[in-house]
Amino acid sequence: MEKQVTVGKVSDSMEKLEKLCKEKAEKMVKTMTADEEVSFWTADIPELICIAKFCKGGDGNYNYALDFSQSTL
Numbered sequence: 001m002e003k004q005v006t007v008g009k010v011s012d013s014m015e016k017l018e019k020l021c022k023e024k025a026e027k028m029v030k031t032m033t034a035d036e037e038v039s040f041w042t043a044d045i046p047e048l049i050c051i052a053k054f055c056k057g058g059d060g061n062y063n064y065a066l067d068f069s070q071s072t073l
Helices: 014-029
Strands: 003-006 036-041 048-056 062-067
Touching: 014 036, 014 048, 014 062
Parallel strands: 003 036
Antiparallel strands: 036 048, 048 062
């Protein structure tokens, strides 16, 4: 099952939402133990902000990429 995280509000600017998603992903990547996709949603009225893909790199550390192309905002 895909993990879901809520950040910000629908009324926030896209720049602010992108920043909040990045900050949350930076915290999450430190605790990852498996490849995972996480969807980021606004907290008040649920709108998709982005999908984060976490995967283990060749150095053994987890990395992430944020994909905003599927946003419903």
